[in-house]
Amino acid sequence: MHAHLWILSLEALRIFLALLCLSTLAFYAWSIGLAREFFERPAVPRCRDGWTGVSVLKPIRGLDPHADASFASFCRQDYPQWEILFGALEESDPGLTAARQAEREHPEAPIRIVIGDGTPAANPKVRALTRLVREARYPLLLISDSDIRVDPHHLRRMVEPFDDPRVGVVTCLYRTDAETLWGRLDALSLSTEFIPGALAARRLEGMTFAMGSGILIRREVLEKIGGLEAVGSCLADDYLLGNLPARAGHRVELAREVVDHRLGTRSLTDLVHRQIRWNLGIRSSRPWSYAGLLFLQGTAAAALLPIVCAGAPAAWGLAAATIAVRLTSASILASRYLQDRSVTRLLWLVPLRDILSTLIWLVSFFSRSVIWRGQRFRIGPGGRLSEETA
Secondary structure (H helix, E strand, O other): OHHHHHHHHHHHHHHHHHHHHHHHHHHHHHHHHHHHHHHOOOOOOOOOOOOOOEEEEEEEOOOOOOHHHHHHHHOOOOOOOEEEEEEEOOOOOOOHHHHHHHHHHOOOOOEEEEEOOOOOOOOHHHHHHHHHHHHOOOOEEEEOOOOEEOOOOHHHHHHHHHHOOOEEEEEEEEEEEOOOHHHHHHHHHHHHHHHHHHHHHHHHHOOOOOEOOEEEEEHHHHHHOOOHHHHOOEOOHHHHHHHHHHHOOOEEEEEEEEEEEEOOOOOHHHHHHHHHHHHHHHHHHOHHHHHHHHHHOHHHHHHHHHHHOOOOHHHHHHHHHHHHHHHHHHHHHHHHHOOOHHHHHOHHHHHHHHHHHHHHHHHHOOOOEEEEOOEEEEEOHHHEEEEOOO
């Protein structure tokens, strides 16, 4: 009896692993088509009589790697009406050094530095942003993370979709780089795993989310959803700044723009902490989608399938096909479309990164807290934050 149950269990495991390989293979083959459709679609000619003013809001918490270059890139915008507001909760924040350097070196740029919070909120980023929104002059608000770098035409490309009055929010994709090996391993998941998922979500349900790489929102739309206070207690604030306007009937558009993101990951501990926070953000805002990520764990399944199938040729063939399609998708999306040349050099690490992602995905089901910018937060129902005390 026990032997019979063992055989049945082993057969079920083989079928399960094979299904994971097939679902992952199909998804990443599909992702190549999604990337081609998005990046190669013809540009729509636009004729504008004027450009709406944009306030760029930069919340600061700590000093990011190469913050001086990132901040300077926003000071060179080829745009008629704009301003940059750097905001920190405290005068002693080390990130203000880079903001003040940008102010000194680019006197032609309309820069203001704001200290203090605007409203009580568990999310420290939102606390800084609410003050910046209050101080901003213009009707379009660009919320941009402090580790983002852009070219001089960034604002023009982000504003373009607002020719359509139904558009309430515009967001954009990003490519990621880092300095250390652990940082580059971390970056691989963003360029080769997160971006295909974002393009798939866009195709299946439309744009109902936004990304911290750039969230351009009409001020009246932000006010309609209750202002930033509506996301002040949430971990997934970026997601909600797209989701709440979409639920209120406004269109969210993905701009024809890819910005650069610089990761500060320096160790395995940094990588795990950041990835758990990212995973919990998805789990809290899209629990069913997060559970559905099971069907994208095919690389780990491909590593196990030949073992549980006793080296059967068919198992080796399916495993090899899964890895080959995964690597092809990563290479085409990151190198050709995102123009992320670092992925080409590190392509051989993608399977290892996928297996690490599977482990973190499993661990995240049992996690209830995150470390964010050196601060530990408890994650409650609905992804609500509360600061943990010792």
